[in-house]
Amino acid sequence: MRDRDDTAPHSAEDDALDLAIQALPRSQSPSRDLWPQLQAQLPPRHARRAPWAWAAAAAVAALALSVWIRPDLGPGTISAPPLAQLDSPTAEHSLLNVYESQKAAQMGALNFSNPSVGRQLAIWDGAVQQVRGALSYYPEEPRLLRQLDRLYRQQLNYLETLAMVDPQVAAYY
Amino acid sequence: MKAILSKNALLLCLLLPFAANAQEPIDESRSVSANERISIEVMRGTVRIRPSDDNVFRVRGTIDEDAEGYTLESDNGFTSFEIDYPRSSRGRNWSDADDGSELEIEVPQGSELEFEGVSVDIDVMGITGGSDISTVNGDIIASELGNFVNLSAVNGEIDSRNNSGRIDISTINGEVTDNGSTGRIDYSTINGEIRANSSATEVSISTVNGEAVLSLAGTEVLELSTVNGDIDVRLADALTPRIDGSTVSGDLRLGLEPGISASFDISANSGGDIENDFSDDRPSRDRYGPRKHLNFSTGTGAGSVNITTVSGDIEIVPL
Amino acid sequence: MAEELQQLIRAAQAGDLASFARLHAQFVDRAYSVCLRLLVDVQKAEDACQETFIKVWQQLPQFRGDSAFATWLHRIATHTAIDLWRKDRLLRLVDEGEPDNQVASPDEGVPKDLENAIAALPRQARAVFVLFAIEGYTHAEIAALLEIAEGSSKAHYHRARTLLKESLSER
Numbered sequence: 001m002r003d004r005d006d007t008a009p010h011s012a013e014d015d016a017l018d019l020a021i022q023a024l025p026r027s028q029s030p031s032r033d034l035w036p037q038l039q040a041q042l043p044p045r046h047a048r049r050a051p052w053a054w055a056a057a058a059a060v061a062a063l064a065l066s067v068w069i070r071p072d073l074g075p076g077t078i079s080a081p082p083l084a085q086l087d088s089p090t091a092e093h094s095l096l097n098v099y100e101s102q103k104a105a106q107m108g109a110l111n112f113s114n115p116s117v118g119r120q121l122a123i124w125d126g127a128v129q130q131v132r133g134a135l136s137y138y139p140e141e142p143r144l145l146r147q148l149d150r151l152y153r154q155q156l157n158y159l160e161t162l163a164m165v166d167p168q169v170a171a172y173y
Numbered sequence: 174m175k176a177i178l179s180k181n182a183l184l185l186c187l188l189l190p191f192a193a194n195a196q197e198p199i200d201e202s203r204s205v206s207a208n209e210r211i212s213i214e215v216m217r218g219t220v221r222i223r224p225s226d227d228n229v230f231r232v233r234g235t236i237d238e239d240a241e242g243y244t245l246e247s248d249n250g251f252t253s254f255e256i257d258y259p260r261s262s263r264g265r266n267w268s269d270a271d272d273g274s275e276l277e278i279e280v281p282q283g284s285e286l287e288f289e290g291v292s293v294d295i296d297v298m299g300i301t302g303g304s305d306i307s308t309v310n311g312d313i314i315a316s317e318l319g320n321f322v323n324l325s326a327v328n329g330e331i332d333s334r335n336n337s338g339r340i341d342i343s344t345i346n347g348e349v350t351d352n353g354s355t356g357r358i359d360y361s362t363i364n365g366e367i368r369a370n371s372s373a374t375e376v377s378i379s380t381v382n383g384e385a386v387l388s389l390a391g392t393e394v395l396e397l398s399t400v401n402g403d404i405d406v407r408l409a410d411a412l413t414p415r416i417d418g419s420t421v422s423g424d425l426r427l428g429l430e431p432g433i434s435a436s437f438d439i440s441a442n443s444g445g446d447i448e449n450d451f452s453d454d455r456p457s458r459d460r461y462g463p464r465k466h467l468n469f470s471t472g473t474g475a476g477s478v479n480i481t482t483v484s485g486d487i488e489i490v491p492l
Numbered sequence: 493m494a495e496e497l498q499q500l501i502r503a504a505q506a507g508d509l510a511s512f513a514r515l516h517a518q519f520v521d522r523a524y525s526v527c528l529r530l531l532v533d534v535q536k537a538e539d540a541c542q543e544t545f546i547k548v549w550q551q552l553p554q555f556r557g558d559s560a561f562a563t564w565l566h567r568i569a570t571h572t573a574i575d576l577w578r579k580d581r582l583l584r585l586v587d588e589g590e591p592d593n594q595v596a597s598p599d600e601g602v603p604k605d606l607e608n609a610i611a612a613l614p615r616q617a618r619a620v621f622v623l624f625a626i627e628g629y630t631h632a633e634i635a636a637l638l639e640i641a642e643g644s645s646k647a648h649y650h651r652a653r654t655l656l657k658e659s660l661s662e663r
């Protein structure tokens with residue numbers, strides 16, 4: 001097959017199109033500042049942290065706490081950890097906080113209720129609890145944090161797939 | 174047993190002559206190129222796609238009784254075929270597959286095929302230019318496909334046979350069966366079981382609750398991930414594989430060549446057991462926590478076996 | 493300027509969040525742009541953009557400066573957006589015939605028309621067009637990225653051009 005990029009005849013419309021392409025901006029700004037949310041999602045590096053980063057992490061952890069103690073979060077709720085765990089901000093807290101809010105937003109966007117979805121999410125919740133149990137012994141253990149991260153990514157992907165499929169179709173299952 | 178029955182039922186559907194009913198017949202063909210890009214959308218029914226002997230796109234059968242017609246366009250190396258529905262049917266329930274289209278489609282073997290449906294059972298075979306097949310509720314039977322092969326369903330079963338190239342198979346609830354695949358393959362399910370016999374050099378498997386049983390040969394890179402589901406893998410003909418595994422409470426059993434050269438790094442963080450039938454090394458237990466850890470090497474240690482679990486049992490055994 | 497960038501990269505590699513924040517500020521628009529053009533959805537583009545910078549943060553210690561930082565980051569953004577683009581396939585099953593979201597463009601006139609026409613292209617044609625005509629990837633690279641044959645990439649590109657010319661001449 002010939003490469004028609006080079007051989008196709010060039011019309012006035014082609015010239016106009018090429019000019020228009022060149023005029024397209026190479027950069028576009030997001031409509032909101034993405035940094036604050038990003039910062040909370042960044043996994044820890046085992047390197048020095050700027051002092052203000054600790055303060056930010058503490059703020060995130062405080063937020064996470066407020067999520068934990070709300071009694072009305074529905075099937076995706078995680079139960080409150082023992083108080084002993086809450087004395088310092090950790091990667092686990094930041095991760096939970098960000099993912100739980102994303103998950104709640106995605107669940108809010110789903111306009112159907114289906115018991116099997118609730119059951120499935122409960123399975124992930126149970127797994128999250130297990131990993132958190134292990135993290136209580138080994139805080140910041142990278143493999144456990146990766147597992148936690150994976151569990152939430154799976155849930156978000158799952159909810160995203162459900163949201164993409166027509167609610168009526170999905171409702172049959 | 175249930176799976177076998179349903180597969181036979183699907184096969185029966187596909188073999189039955191098309192019933193005469195209110196569905197409109199269709200018999201169309203177009204001359205196309207040997208490597209035509211073909212896109213097909215059929216919302217519900219059953220579709221069988223086979224390679225044609227000549228460079229022709231051909232579609233025969235009956236179309237959905239609720240459809241208002243179809244669109245077949247073929248131009249400049251692109252052919253697209255769609256069943257058209259009245260706009261009022263948007264957001265409708267597509268689950269009555271019996272009323273859907275029943276189509277037999279032929280495309281050139283070297284075509285690159287994209288197929289999309291909702292409640293449609295699709296049986297596709299022998300396309301070597303690449304296949305991207307997705308359905309929501311229907312089943313997929315895909316055999317002898319090559320190049321890039323994407324098979325995705327939400328609730329349907331996927332039966333993959335002798336596919337090659339870079340293969341992606343994903344479902345949420347459906348069962349996945351794969352036999353004879355080569356190349357590089359990713360299996361992904363949430364609930365569905367996975368049963369595979371593969372000679373792919375790179376294999377990745379991800380499940381949440383589903384059980385997975387894999388018999389692999391010659392796989393060099395293997396990634397395993399499960400939450401609750403158990404995974405059982407036999408990996409033959411691989412002496413220096415790179416294996417990464419992660420489970421939460423699911424058990425992982427890994428059968429490996431007795432002559433394997435690899436460094437093993439296995440940890441059970443909270444309650445899981447580690448059983449090692451490869452060497453006399455035994456897992457050590459943390460003094461201040463529940464973790465068990467096993468670290469040893471065989472042969473030159475060229476390969477790697479890294480596995481982590483929270484509370485699942487890990488077992489490594491020689492084949 | 494280049495020296496300043498190198499310093500930021502080195503500091504971020506060492507884990508300094510403040511430096512990473514400055515890198516983010518400097519490069520976020522370019523990354524967001526490719527995500528938005530491929531995904532045609534502000535929310536998804538933002539998600540892809542966030543994921544991009546998480547990967548950049550994670551992989552930064554391994555960045556050796558073999559390629560320019562901007563190129564390296566942009567490649568990660570493109571890959572991330574394409575991964576999401578691939579997942580988007582199911583959306584089309586239920587979004588039959590609906591035009592894609594209209595992308596907001598900063599300028600009025602032809603660029604805006606073109607931006608909207610690109611957003612309305614069939615998804616494969618759109619992806620190929622964005623990658624080839626705007627992002628400068630070769631057809632061979634696009635074929636690998638989108639998991640299609642190289643010939644397909646060329647064919648999609650020409651189809652996209654034909655559709656765009658039609659679309660612009662109608663306006």
